[in-house]
Amino acid sequence: MSVVSINGVTKEFKGGTVALQDIDLEIEQGEFISLIGPSGCGKSTLLRVIGDLIEPSRGSVTVNGKSARQARRDHDYGIVFQDAVLYNWRTVAKNVALPLELAGWDRERRRSRVDEMLDLVELRGFEDHHPWQLSGGMQQRVSIARALSFEPPLLLMDEPFGALDEMTRERLNAELLRIWEASASTIVFVTHSIPEAVFLSTRIVVMSPRPGRISKIIPVDLPQPRSAATREEPRFFELATEVREALQLGGHVGVPA
Amino acid sequence: MLLVVVLAVLWGLWEGFRALGIHYGWTRPFTVDATSMPHIHSMLQALFERPNAQGPLLIVTLLQAAAFTAKEAALGFAMGAVGGFVLGALLAHSRVMQRGFLPYVVASQTVPILAIAPMVVIWFTSVHVTAWVSVAVIASYLTFFPVAIATLRGLQAADHRALELMRSYAASPWTILWKLRFPTALPYLFTALKVSATASIVGAIIGESPSSIAGGLGGAILNFAQYYSFQPQNLWATNIVAAALGIAFFLAVVIAEKIVVGRAPEHVG
Numbered sequence: 001m002s003v004v005s006i007n008g009v010t011k012e013f014k015g016g017t018v019a020l021q022d023i024d025l026e027i028e029q030g031e032f033i034s035l036i037g038p039s040g041c042g043k044s045t046l047l048r049v050i051g052d053l054i055e056p057s058r059g060s061v062t063v064n065g066k067s068a069r070q071a072r073r074d075h076d077y078g079i080v081f082q083d084a085v086l087y088n089w090r091t092v093a094k095n096v097a098l099p100l101e102l103a104g105w106d107r108e109r110r111r112s113r114v115d116e117m118l119d120l121v122e123l124r125g126f127e128d129h130h131p132w133q134l135s136g137g138m139q140q141r142v143s144i145a146r147a148l149s150f151e152p153p154l155l156l157m158d159e160p161f162g163a164l165d166e167m168t169r170e171r172l173n174a175e176l177l178r179i180w181e182a183s184a185s186t187i188v189f190v191t192h193s194i195p196e197a198v199f200l201s202t203r204i205v206v207m208s209p210r211p212g213r214i215s216k217i218i219p220v221d222l223p224q225p226r227s228a229a230t231r232e233e234p235r236f237f238e239l240a241t242e243v244r245e246a247l248q249l250g251g252h253v254g255v256p257a
Numbered sequence: 258m259l260l261v262v263v264l265a266v267l268w269g270l271w272e273g274f275r276a277l278g279i280h281y282g283w284t285r286p287f288t289v290d291a292t293s294m295p296h297i298h299s300m301l302q303a304l305f306e307r308p309n310a311q312g313p314l315l316i317v318t319l320l321q322a323a324a325f326t327a328k329e330a331a332l333g334f335a336m337g338a339v340g341g342f343v344l345g346a347l348l349a350h351s352r353v354m355q356r357g358f359l360p361y362v363v364a365s366q367t368v369p370i371l372a373i374a375p376m377v378v379i380w381f382t383s384v385h386v387t388a389w390v391s392v393a394v395i396a397s398y399l400t401f402f403p404v405a406i407a408t409l410r411g412l413q414a415a416d417h418r419a420l421e422l423m424r425s426y427a428a429s430p431w432t433i434l435w436k437l438r439f440p441t442a443l444p445y446l447f448t449a450l451k452v453s454a455t456a457s458i459v460g461a462i463i464g465e466s467p468s469s470i471a472g473g474l475g476g477a478i479l480n481f482a483q484y485y486s487f488q489p490q491n492l493w494a495t496n497i498v499a500a501a502l503g504i505a506f507f508l509a510v511v512i513a514e515k516i517v518v519g520r521a522p523e524h525v526g
Contacts, residue, residue: 053421073427085418089440089518098436102426 001065002026003154003186004050009059011045011212018211019045023059025205025214032180032187034197034204036243037250042212043190044158050188051077051156064153075103077154078147082162084139086131086146093118093127096145103150117145120179137168144176148183155180157189161196170228173199177226194247198222198239199231206243208250216246268297295490300497303490315491319477319498326461326473327502329389333396334457334506338450341401345408349438355409366402370460373398374467388468395468396460400453407449411442447514454506462499474499 004027011020019042027033035043048054050061052068063071071077078099086095093114100110118124121141131139140160147155161169173196180187191197197204198220206216220239222230230236271294278289287293304316312318344362348355374395381391415438423433465475474495481492 051425053424072425075426077425079422079425081418081422083418085416085422087419087437087440089443099426102428102432102436 001029002062003029003031003064004188005062006046006050007060007062009046009049009056009061011042011049011054012057020049020056021211021213023212023214025217027186027188029186030184032177032200032202033189034201035188035190035207036192036194036197036204037207037212037247038192038209040212041207041209041250043207045212046207047156047158047188047190050154051079053079071154075099075150076152077156078150078152080140080143080147080155080157080160082159084131084136084143086139086142088131090130091127092123092129092131092134092142095131095142096149098146099150113149114145117149120148120182121145121175137164137172140164140172141175144179148179148185151183151185153185155185155187157187159190159192162191162193169193169196170231174227176200181225194240194243195231195236197243198236199226204239204243206246206250208247215250218242218246271297292486292489295493299490300493303488303494304497308488308491315494316498319474319495322472322474322477323498323502325389325470326458326465326475326499327506329392329464329473330396330457330461330502330506332390332393333460334400334454336393337397337400337453337457338404340397341404341449341453342408342446344401345405346412346434348405349409349412359409362402362405365398370395370399370463371467374464377464378468388470389473392461392464392468392470392473395464396457399456399460403449403452403456404446407445408442411445412438414445415441443518447510447518450510450513451507454510455503458499458503458506474502 004025006023006025009020009023010018012018023046035046037043045054049056050063050068052061052072061068064076066074066076086092087098090098093111096114096117097105097110100113105113114127115124118127121144123138123141123145126134126138131142134142144160147157161172164172176187177200189197189200199222201220204218204220205214206218207213208215218239222233222235222239275289275294275296277283278294283289304319305314307313308315308318348359348362377394377398378388378391381394382388412434419437419441420433423437428436461473462475462478465471465473466479470476471480477495478492478499481488481495485492
């Protein structure tokens with residue numbers, strides 16, 4: 001059964017902008033799906049429709065066999081934004097514990113889970129720091145720990161590494177793959193970086209703008225687990241070229257980001 | 258150290274202006290003489306003299322008056338802060354209420370407190386409320402406004418993404434209010450509380466005269482103002498005590514802010 005099932009989703013914003021047109025997409029358990037495309041192709045909008053943060057104008061989204069709304073109420077997904085969106089008045093530990101608090105976990109359980117999560121993103125020892133004391137990359141790791149803390153079956157990520165420098169981004173890419181393998185969750189990942197999409201994904205969904213639609217779906221057959229060496233394989237470059245060409249066929253390359 | 262330097266500079270400016278004014282016989286902006294500008298040391302000295310031969314030292318009288326006024330101001334501040342917060346939260350909650358009521362909230366502040374005070378006193382005396390409580394109500398009239406406006410602004414200041422995160426957790430409006438909107442509003446709220454803290458002293462002092470309260474700083478000011486031409490230093494000494502009380506209130510809010518908002522640099526929202 002698909003984890004996410006998108007059927008004929010169209011989203012028109014007030015004023016007539018068609019952000020998404022007739023999107024159909026099935027996402028299977030354990031997949032790592034990247035949504036890639038130029039600005040304005042609706043990739044972030046599609047992510048938000050899956051998360052029931054935006055309602056589609058037409059069409060339907062099913063998550064784990066439920067409506068997107070019910071899935072959101074059941075805490076079926078964790079979300080990571082481009083900015084870490086940490087609450088500055090909370091310590092690192094309390095930021096990670098926020099969704100657990102809302103779900104009514106008791107203090108003991110929260111603490112042991114937070115410890116586990118901070119181990120996972122290698123931030124043990126920073127429990128009592130406040131967000132502003134961390135680098136951008138560390139903040140984003142806190143935000144990932146927060147999204148994973150309640151073990152959601154689905155992880156939605158909206159250009160999570162877009163604001164980071166290239167080196168930090170590559171390191172976090174590798175870290176994210178490790179976390180994905182360890183947690184066996186399904187990930188939908190929005191990006192506009194071709195190498196990032198190729199390195200991370202099991203399938204790449206190429207989108208084009210005005211109106212936002214899916215122009216091609218490219219399966220990524222690079223072997224798992226992937227490492228820094230993956231980035232140097234000929235197949236990596238072939239796939240990157242294929243994605244680039246698909247983006248160009250979308251006809252909107254050169255649209256300023 | 259800085260405090261000492263600043264006080265020394267202010268002292269120097271006062272005494273310097275005074276000396277020059279007297280020496281050159283300045284008449285603008287006002288005639289400088291011992292009545293318009295008493296020596297600072299004579300103001301301080303006046304604190305430790307007895308205005309009446311049988312009475313206590315001036316500073317004892319003034320500290321008692323300050324304690325009395327502080328009681329009124331503290332209650333007024335508390336009522337204004339709570340009332341202002343509740344009002345601001347209600348307005349922040351509903352756009353309709355905001356459009357309907359905000360103009361009147363603003364209008365309330367254009368009515369001078371001197372016009373409100375006698376009415377408040379008459380209402381409260383008619384239901385046998387102690388006079389100092391009606392002074393507190395008058396003070397709260399000045400303090401609720403900044404708090405209401407800051408609460409309204411602060412509760413709506415939460416970042417769009419931070420709200421989206423709460424929505425992704427299917428958080429209830431109540432949870433969003435306490436876990437996100439309220440903490441975001443705190444820096445705004447404390448800025449308003451600082452304004453209100455000093456305004457509450459002003460409100461209490463002004464409220465004392467229509468309530469015929471003689472035991473507070475308002476009473477002392479009226480009293481010494483009558484004898485200003487003979488003993489100007491007494492009124493100045495009273496002003497110093499009133500200013501010190503305002504500073505004490507302000508500092509109390511600053512300390513509360515340090516404790517509540519904690520270690521955040523520069524009011525991190």
